[in-house]
Amino acid sequence: MAKLTVSAAPHIHSGASTNRIMLDVLIALLPATVASVVIFGLKSLIVITACVITALVGEALFNIVTKRKQTIGDFSAVVTGLLLALNLSTNVPAWQCVIGTLFAIICVKCLFGGLGCNFANPAITGRVFMLVAFSAVAGGANPTIVDLTTSATPLEQLGKGETLELMDLFLGLHGGAIGETCILALIIGFVYLLVRKVITWHTPVVFIATVFVLYLAFTGDVMMALSQILAGGLFIGAIFMATDYVTTPITTRGRIVFALGCGVITFIIRYFCAYPEGVSFSILIMNILTPFIEKWTAKEPLGGVK
Amino acid sequence: MQFRKNISTLKVHHNKHTAGCKPIRVAPPKEVLLPMNMHSGSPAEPIVAVGDYVRVGQLIAKPGEGMSCPVHATVSGTVSAIEPMKQADGRSALTIKIESDGKMEQDPNLKPPVFDDVDGFLAAVKDSGVVGLGGAAFPLWGKLDAIRKNQIDTVLVNAAECEPYITSDTRMMVDHTDLVVKGVHLLHKWMNAKKVVICIEDNKQEAIDKLREALAGEDWAEIFILPAIYPQGAKQVLLYNVTGQVVKGGQRMASLGVIIINVSSTAKMAQYMETGMPLVDRIVTIDGSAVKEPKNLIAPIGTPISYLVEQAGGLSCEPGKVLIGGPMLGAAVASMDEPSKKATNSLLFLTEKEAKIYEPTACIRCGRCVANCPVSLNPAALARAMESENEDVRFAKLQEFSVGQCIECACCSYVCPAHKPLMESNKQGKRFVKKYKAEHAEGGK
Numbered sequence: 001m002a003k004l005t006v007s008a009a010p011h012i013h014s015g016a017s018t019n020r021i022m023l024d025v026l027i028a029l030l031p032a033t034v035a036s037v038v039i040f041g042l043k044s045l046i047v048i049t050a051c052v053i054t055a056l057v058g059e060a061l062f063n064i065v066t067k068r069k070q071t072i073g074d075f076s077a078v079v080t081g082l083l084l085a086l087n088l089s090t091n092v093p094a095w096q097c098v099i100g101t102l103f104a105i106i107c108v109k110c111l112f113g114g115l116g117c118n119f120a121n122p123a124i125t126g127r128v129f130m131l132v133a134f135s136a137v138a139g140g141a142n143p144t145i146v147d148l149t150t151s152a153t154p155l156e157q158l159g160k161g162e163t164l165e166l167m168d169l170f171l172g173l174h175g176g177a178i179g180e181t182c183i184l185a186l187i188i189g190f191v192y193l194l195v196r197k198v199i200t201w202h203t204p205v206v207f208i209a210t211v212f213v214l215y216l217a218f219t220g221d222v223m224m225a226l227s228q229i230l231a232g233g234l235f236i237g238a239i240f241m242a243t244d245y246v247t248t249p250i251t252t253r254g255r256i257v258f259a260l261g262c263g264v265i266t267f268i269i270r271y272f273c274a275y276p277e278g279v280s281f282s283i284l285i286m287n288i289l290t291p292f293i294e295k296w297t298a299k300e301p302l303g304g305v306k
Numbered sequence: 307m308q309f310r311k312n313i314s315t316l317k318v319h320h321n322k323h324t325a326g327c328k329p330i331r332v333a334p335p336k337e338v339l340l341p342m343n344m345h346s347g348s349p350a351e352p353i354v355a356v357g358d359y360v361r362v363g364q365l366i367a368k369p370g371e372g373m374s375c376p377v378h379a380t381v382s383g384t385v386s387a388i389e390p391m392k393q394a395d396g397r398s399a400l401t402i403k404i405e406s407d408g409k410m411e412q413d414p415n416l417k418p419p420v421f422d423d424v425d426g427f428l429a430a431v432k433d434s435g436v437v438g439l440g441g442a443a444f445p446l447w448g449k450l451d452a453i454r455k456n457q458i459d460t461v462l463v464n465a466a467e468c469e470p471y472i473t474s475d476t477r478m479m480v481d482h483t484d485l486v487v488k489g490v491h492l493l494h495k496w497m498n499a500k501k502v503v504i505c506i507e508d509n510k511q512e513a514i515d516k517l518r519e520a521l522a523g524e525d526w527a528e529i530f531i532l533p534a535i536y537p538q539g540a541k542q543v544l545l546y547n548v549t550g551q552v553v554k555g556g557q558r559m560a561s562l563g564v565i566i567i568n569v570s571s572t573a574k575m576a577q578y579m580e581t582g583m584p585l586v587d588r589i590v591t592i593d594g595s596a597v598k599e600p601k602n603l604i605a606p607i608g609t610p611i612s613y614l615v616e617q618a619g620g621l622s623c624e625p626g627k628v629l630i631g632g633p634m635l636g637a638a639v640a641s642m643d644e645p646s647k648k649a650t651n652s653l654l655f656l657t658e659k660e661a662k663i664y665e666p667t668a669c670i671r672c673g674r675c676v677a678n679c680p681v682s683l684n685p686a687a688l689a690r691a692m693e694s695e696n697e698d699v700r701f702a703k704l705q706e707f708s709v710g711q712c713i714e715c716a717c718c719s720y721v722c723p724a725h726k727p728l729m730e731s732n733k734q735g736k737r738f739v740k741k742y743k744a745e746h747a748e749g750g751k
Contacts, residue, residue, distance in 0.1 A: 004627055004628055004638065004639065004640055005626055006638045007663050009634060009636060009637070009719075009729065009730075010633060010635065010716040010719050010720050011633045011634075011636060011638065011660075011661075012318070012470070012633040012720065013664070013725070014720050016723040017664075017725070018667055018668075018670055018724055020723070021672065074667065114668065115670060116668035116669050116670045116671060245670050245671045246671050248671075250671050250673040250684065251673065251676055251677075252677070299676070299682040300682065301681055301683050301711045302313070302546065302680070302681035303553050303555055303711050304708040304711050305554050305556065305708075
């Protein structure tokens, strides 16, 4: 008779796996990826390809050089590469994509111990790094499917006091990072993630609502508040970056606090500072505060005694 | 209105294929193996010798020191060996082997116990050899002994049977409603309880109906219907969902005036009081994908697993894993020669594919373990604490995250996408805390 397997309980499993979660994130990003190619043309494919391949090769090489177990099979590197790419504009040359992605994968993720150990979101940190190291990463490029008279991003236009067509904002027919503009595609991805129970609604909804409410309170202008949430990287940030498991609090309560903080910081940067966009910075700052939020919002165990 | 926090639970597939299967009594096995540690506490001590002829129900091992339980012969025949035998958990236990003569002759000296006070009742419960039959295997008398120090207001009869597959408690309630009811009356009387509550999941309608009918008119008896979710039958969860009370760290449940007794234990206790026949057999659910036909059997305790599955109609394929108990908390056995024991409520035979072991990967902090923990622990943080090399740091972290409150229900391990053995890690964490405390208590003095 064959040998019986002896292992610790439980002997059944929900079937959830890290690979499946990462795959779900990739599937959820698919509409935004397709939209980016439709709106910005084949140039966006160059950005995406450069980032994704660099992410995979970078992590694979790091694992080989440091003699670690190969981890590229868990798709998390692909997620990082794709997310970073979707946060860049077609104006970014491929070599900058490569350097930015290497920074994200090697310095932010692998050097901290790989998946699960990094304290900051690799894609966000990569983007902020590129913002500082190179010229503007989000602006300057126009959609190829519509003729626009301006090359300014909607946030820059809003900053100058111009008004924008909400439908254009919703469909993403304006300048910006390739994956951030089409809100429709991002919402489809959001719904998919909710259905697959990869994330809960709390973080994205609280994040976006906070920005909306603060703009409404400070300007009293509903159109302005709506334009502000639809423009820039708020949706992609709230749905895909602020919900990153590794770099955000582990409890729902903590995640709500995290999202609130992100919303407030985004608003402060956009409204009070010279810099037009604040989503990346807000998430990065809250990433750093995550251990403290987690401590403050820890659940009281049932029957626990202090 | 009382505000009550909702306890996190899981929806697992019930797989109660055998709920409608009336238990079938198996033909006497050729031999039975009776380990002396079928209960928690100290092992029983054999009082028979190799070569002795024993009959069904005859005392063959007396209780050991302190918390312990007697063992009775479960077949008639000759004691063929008394020797240590290796068990599923790797430990070895003294085991009495009886070669059956196939007659199942009853011990003629058996008679219902006579008593007129609580001490007499407790002594009789001890003599019955009954333990927690839901899997816990804690001697029943030990639990009821709480009456000596505590006022017991409520007895909860645990009939949740929340583990998938298992239906032995269900069948006990449906086929032996009278015994359950008699047991409930005994508990009410001797525990001097204001209320006896039968706690049962809503997927056992037949049992609910039968018990309702049998207990109609008893205002102290209540049937509490719970949603069928896992781990409804875990002590802390059941207590909270039924009474709203919580056992605090370091506290005993009895100090709250509540004890929880498994429903089959209740019935088996009543059977002993009625007939004088101690615990010698029980209902065992035989199920799993590798079994031809899932069934419920009534088998002498100590019957080898291989014999039971054969009696149930055999296997449809080579099993990859064999479990004593349910799929969430059951123990995998190394060999089918092992016997079923007092607390064996089911035997599950899983296919090779179901037995596949996944290599744990890195925690991605997805929070599923936290969201699904019935007692609101942070299993991810506890697992990280266990990785601390420094013992003082490990101890402090485990205490900070209240490892002692873990109810070992395995929900965390079940949902973990990284396949981390979180419950196992918590069990080790508890052992470590105990050891650390003991060492430092000595060192301090």
